[in-house]
Amino acid sequence: MKYLVTGASGQLGQAVMRAIKRSGQVGVGTTSKTSEVSTHLTLDIRDAAAVVRVVATVRPDVIIHCAAWTAVDAAEDKKWQDLVWQINVEGTANLARAAREVNAKLIYLSSDYVFNGNGQKPWQADDKCYQPINFYGQSKLAGELAVARSLTKYFIVRTSWVFGLGGSNFVEAMLKLATQQNSISVVADQIGTPTYTEDLACLLVEMAASEQYGYYHASNEGGYLSWAEFATEIFKQANQAVTVLPVTSTSYMASKAPRPHNSRLDKSKLVATGFSPLPSWQDALRRYLRARQQFV
Numbered sequence: 546m547k548y549l550v551t552g553a554s555g556q557l558g559q560a561v562m563r564a565i566k567r568s569g570q571v572g573v574g575t576t577s578k579t580s581e582v583s584t585h586l587t588l589d590i591r592d593a594a595a596v597v598r599v600v601a602t603v604r605p606d607v608i609i610h611c612a613a614w615t616a617v618d619a620a621e622d623k624k625w626q627d628l629v630w631q632i633n634v635e636g637t638a639n640l641a642r643a644a645r646e647v648n649a650k651l652i653y654l655s656s657d658y659v660f661n662g663n664g665q666k667p668w669q670a671d672d673k674c675y676q677p678i679n680f681y682g683q684s685k686l687a688g689e690l691a692v693a694r695s696l697t698k699y700f701i702v703r704t705s706w707v708f709g710l711g712g713s714n715f716v717e718a719m720l721k722l723a724t725q726q727n728s729i730s731v732v733a734d735q736i737g738t739p740t741y742t743e744d745l746a747c748l749l750v751e752m753a754a755s756e757q758y759g760y761y762h763a764s765n766e767g768g769y770l771s772w773a774e775f776a777t778e779i780f781k782q783a784n785q786a787v788t789v790l791p792v793t794s795t796s797y798m799a800s801k802a803p804r805p806h807n808s809r810l811d812k813s814k815l816v817a818t819g820f821s822p823l824p825s826w827q828d829a830l831r832r833y834l835r836a837r838q839q840f841v
């Protein structure tokens with residue numbers, strides 16, 4: 546099977562390319578920027594004609610669409626919102642149209658941010674009560690709708706709290722702060738689950754081989770937790786003597802975009818459909834901390 550992977554130099558895209566290679570299949574990656582060292586194709590997904598051209602040339606069986614504007618706070622700034630929409634919504638619609646032309650499956654990565662974060666009940670994969678509370682979430686939801694409107698062979702995979710090699714993520718942020726401070730304030734009233742890119746990438750490759758289309762939630766197993774609890778486990782596993790001071794979102798002024806309090810994603814549909822659940826986040830964190838030491 547042949548894959549086209551957008552955002553192949555991003556945090557998840559890199560892991561997806563590795564998972565495809567490990568499975569012995571062919572992956573063609575794309576990035577928006579031309580680089581002399583990269584072997585990826587250059588493709589700005591906002592360019593509809595270029596998207597059609599690349600997809601028609603590669604003729605993939607599956608497109609794994611990891612490219613996105615992912616700077617959640619910057620997306621609140623009016624000066625970036627046209628660009629966010631062009632990438633996350635129009636870029637996604639361009640890929641969906643091109644996928645239809647070549648009859649390829651499309652796997653679209655989405656987010657827990659399509660929900661409003663109220664209550665404590667885990668969100669079901671087929672819940673339709675969307676109500677994003679920030680602009681990034683609105684754009685990811687509009688991307689979902691663009692996919693679902695134009696295709697039948699699609700997977701919409703919502704994930705959360707992603708960390709992985711080569712990315713700027715929460716684990717890296719905590720480890721960096723640990724070199725500067727011995728106590729760190731971390732929000733304790735946003736509950737969800739982390740997702741290790743290597744584990745999610747394996748699932749995406751497994752999905753690509755199937756025809757069980759539809760909406761899924763995918764993050765690591767191991768139970769729901771707060772960012773403060775995640776930080777505590779990071780410092781414990783990394784042997785860092787740092788005290789985590791749990792704070793509320795309202796007292797934490799560093800973020801511009803409101804974040805959902807309830808990011809609990811119910812993943813039971815994955816298992817019910819026959820896909821492998823991801824390993825526990827504690828185990829994923831252990832593997833990540835080991836792998837990042839060798840990663841250059």
Ligand SMILES: NC(=O)c1ccc[n+]([C@@H]2O[C@H](COP(=O)([O-])OP(=O)(O)OC[C@H]3O[C@@H](n4cnc5c(N)ncnc54)[C@H](OP(=O)(O)O)[C@@H]3O)[C@@H](O)[C@H]2O)c1
Nearest residue numbers: 552555556557576577578589590612613615654656704707
């Ligand atoms: N990170 C999270 O916590 C999280 C949570 C939930 C869902 N997700 C979703 O998971 C997916 C992967 O996220 P990630 O963490 O891997 O993000 P990431 O590291 O920011 O990677 C996104 C990639 O998108 C590419 N991109 C941006 N604009 C583009 C454009 N106009 N044309 C082509 N490529 C473009 C960038 O590549 P270039 O450098 O080549 O521009 C970047 O490498 C995204 O859909 C994201 O919304 C992420």
